[in-house]
Amino acid sequence: MPKPARHILVCTNSRPAGHPRGSCGETQANEVYEKFGMGIEAKQLFGQAILTTTGCMGPCSTGPIVVIYPEGVWYCKVKPEDVDEILDSHIVGGKKVDRLEIPDEMWG
Numbered sequence: 001m002p003k004p005a006r007h008i009l010v011c012t013n014s015r016p017a018g019h020p021r022g023s024c025g026e027t028q029a030n031e032v033y034e035k036f037g038m039g040i041e042a043k044q045l046f047g048q049a050i051l052t053t054t055g056c057m058g059p060c061s062t063g064p065i066v067v068i069y070p071e072g073v074w075y076c077k078v079k080p081e082d083v084d085e086i087l088d089s090h091i092v093g094g095k096k097v098d099r100l101e102i103p104d105e106m107w108g
Contacts, residue, residue, distance in 0.1 A: 002047035013056040024063030035083040075100040
C-alpha cells in the first residue's frame with residue numbers, strides 16, 4: 001500500500017443525551033465516517049487518503065467535525081451528503097470545500 005497523501009479524521013465522540021457540550025456522535029458522525037470509508041473504496045482513493053475516527057477534537061457544538069491533513073483544514077457540520085463533495089474537491093482536486101470550513105473567528 002502506498003503512503004497516503006492525506007489523512008481524514010472524523011470525530012465520532014459520543015456523550016450522554018442532554019450533555020451541555022453535545023457531541024459529534026449525536027449528529028450523524030458514524031454515518032459520515034461510514035460514507036467516507038465507502039467513498040474511498042468506491043472512488044479507489046487508496047494511497048490518496050486514509051481514514052481514522054477520533055475522540056473529541058473540541059468544537060462539539062458544530063459537529064460532526066472532519067479534519068484533513070496535511071493541510072489542517074477543519075470542516076464542521078459535515079453531513080453524509082457532503083462526503084462525496086469533500087472527496088472529489090479536496091482529496092482528488094486539492095481544493096477545500098469553503099462552505100464547510102470552520103471560520104477562523106470560531107477559534108477566538
